[in-house]
Amino acid sequence: MSEDGDSLAEEGFEESSTEEELAHMHARHMLPPTEDASEDETILMDEAVRQSLQDASNETGAGTSSGARAGNPKAALLAAAAERRLAASKIEDVPEYNSDALDGLSEEEEPLSKVKGKKKATKKSAKKKTSDFVANFMTMDDLYAERREARRRAKAERNVLKVEENKLRSKLGRKLTHAEKTTVALSLFHPELKDAWGDFEKKVAIVQPEKAEQPAKLKATLLPFQLESLFWMRKQEKGQYAGGMLADEMGMGKTIQMIALMVSDNHKPNLVIAPTVAIIQWKNEIEKHAEGMSVLVWHGANRESSIDQLKKHNVVLTTYSVLESSFRKQESGFKRKGQIVKEKSPLHAIKWHRIVLDEAHNIKERATNTAKATFELQSKYKWCLSGTPLQNRVGELYSLIRFLGGDPFAYYFCKRCDCKSLHWKFSNKRHCDDCGHTPMHHTCFWNNEVLSPIQKNGMNGPGAIAFKKLRVLLDRLMLRRTKVERADDLGLPPRTVIVRRDYFSPEEKELYLSLFSDAKRQFTTYVDSGTVLNNYSNIFSLLTRMRQMACHPDLVLRSKNNQGKFLSEDFGEAPVCRLCNDVAEDAIHSKCRHLFDRECIRQYLDTVVGITVRQGLLHSWLMWLIFPQPECPVCHVPLTIDLDAPAYEPEENTSVVRQGILGRLDLEKWRSSTKIEALIEELTNLRKQDATIKSIVFSQFVNFLDLIAFRLQKAGFNVCRLEGTMGPYARDATIKYFMDNVHVTVFLVSLKAGGVALNLTEASRVYLMDSWWNPAVEYQAMDRIHRLGQHRPVQAIKLVVEDSIESRIVQLQEKKAAMVDATLSTDDSAMGRLTPDDLGFLFRL
């Protein structure tokens, strides 16, 4: 743990904070909390009192304003409080309260005749006001007594806490970490947490998988490991969690295993939420393998709104974006004819028999609407499917545990009383709606027990203990098998990864060097002036241009630089990602309304995190305090973007006819590139060897896929394309077209649109046309073909231009992979980050 961390923790800062906690800190202008809530409150009160006194004196010119009191009871209360306090501190010049003061004017200030005339009329009201005042005064007394009592209680609590902390400190023989102090506080006010892990371990037994019977109504024969998971899932449903996580590696048939579970009890309705790309695959698998199960795809503008109709189906299939939009319409409403209209979400109105989240890491960010929409669904059993449950950080597991209903792990607890909640309930941003204690006195059990210790210590000390706890939980909640472990069952053919290295042609090299030397000069200027931190969006853009240049110069020279526009200017042109200037695939937009590919902006943010945080030295939230918030790469305002928001979809009635880069080229004179020619050579050789072998070509740049398609067609290859703008049915039709037509041998897939949840086992070659330093994206792509149903040996070929940034990217990948192996780091996101040293390496400094 860093010293900063320690000292800050000592001061009472939360070590790891949820977004809500962070937001709260911002709202409080980053004030460190005092250990004593009531003291804290007293300070705020004093300020309010002072302010109110000031206001009152401004109104009357001097002293207390009875008018202010009469017109504003709160001000009166506060002023009274202030005067009591001042009187208590023996400040002499505070006037005594009297009934006249309550009228707003004293007798001396009025002409005598008027005073006499008024006297009778005002007597009654004065009497009333006096009694009101006395009532208020009494209230203040009560209030003060209450405050004194609260202070006394807080002091007593602190003393008890100190005793407990001292006991643990002498037991451990060292200073306690902030997390340990929190644990002490939690067990004091929540005795059930004293040995939460031990209790959980005793109460919930690990289900040892045994082979279940093959379900009669399932047409496919389950493999041995699939029968084991069926047994395990049935047992889990009877257990405390009534569900769990099936986390087999990609391509081992999680879909069929879940269908087997549904078929075996044949209850309805079941809800499956999956990425758009996988929806029709689910439908096809259910129709193919399950006998007598009715399926409804709940998607599109004309989807069924009758709850009774939905309930009639065995399985309702929908996407994360449809779920989110349905929930949003229910909670926040939408505009119709200038009015905000709220619409009940049918998905949330049904108590489902079973809910399945496919690719469940889609909800990994707990504060997103998508995650919240899943938390609010009702069902008897709940399941998460994911081949990469720990895609980035341990913290991301929280949402999955929360979805499964994990008590106490997903709860927020108060460190000063017995209040606990699944929600962060701070409507006024200052005090808990339930118990009134401040946000700083609340902690998320998961963050305190698992996330913070691992983030701060890795596998050492408290980190190792947290890992053990995580194991205890996952052993009872998750089943994961890998392809290597179950190789015999799977009988998968081998997979090899080859890096093919080529060199630029002289003309390409000249262009590349000119771009590179400009980029390097620019980067060096940032380094020399110490402004790397402030220029990450420019640096990211320099790196992207160099990567594109290595693919084909036209991607840079003919790119559409549509500054300041949300959609492209050309009629009918598809939206463009503002980071890669390429057609947007799986696009999301920032609060400042700029559109980006989800993957591009994620990579951009990863890069920023890498630049701004020297890994492990700083807490994530502290980073935002010390370093500037990442800025929008387009307009440079602080960037606010929900990475898990549903993909941007153009208006349904807007016809998106994409012309792409080809429309900007003179195709008669167009010249190919080293990389495209390398692919042609590979595919031509393959065609000579075996004309039946099919290939998938992946690239992050859609314009590059346009160029590749054009060149391949010229070379006589039959190709088809998967694009991010396709709806589920169009995607399914394209996939079928590729799988069913022997003469279609090449499938061009945008990494951003089709990297996950695709099943393309007809192909046995993968060509990765451009590299990124996080190899996870590439593995996902390779796993599209290396999965059950694959019978041929699989080859993945990475095409790299040796004298470009790409060779450095490959070296960086290797370096980072070695580092991750050596430290057994669980923080895979480190792979995606770029430190200043990494940048220097890429720019060859």
Ligand SMILES: Nc1ncnc2c1ncn2[C@@H]1O[C@H](COP(=O)(O)OP(=O)(O)OP(=O)(O)O)[C@@H](O)[C@H]1O
């Ligand atoms: N027992 C089986 N018999 C026949 N086919 C099977 C069997 N199990 C799985 N498959 C097939 O294997 C392929 C891969 O399965 P599936 O797509 O469910 O994998 P997955 O684990 O969900 O992968 P991902 O995590 O990538 O989505 C599918 O085509 C499926 O039909």
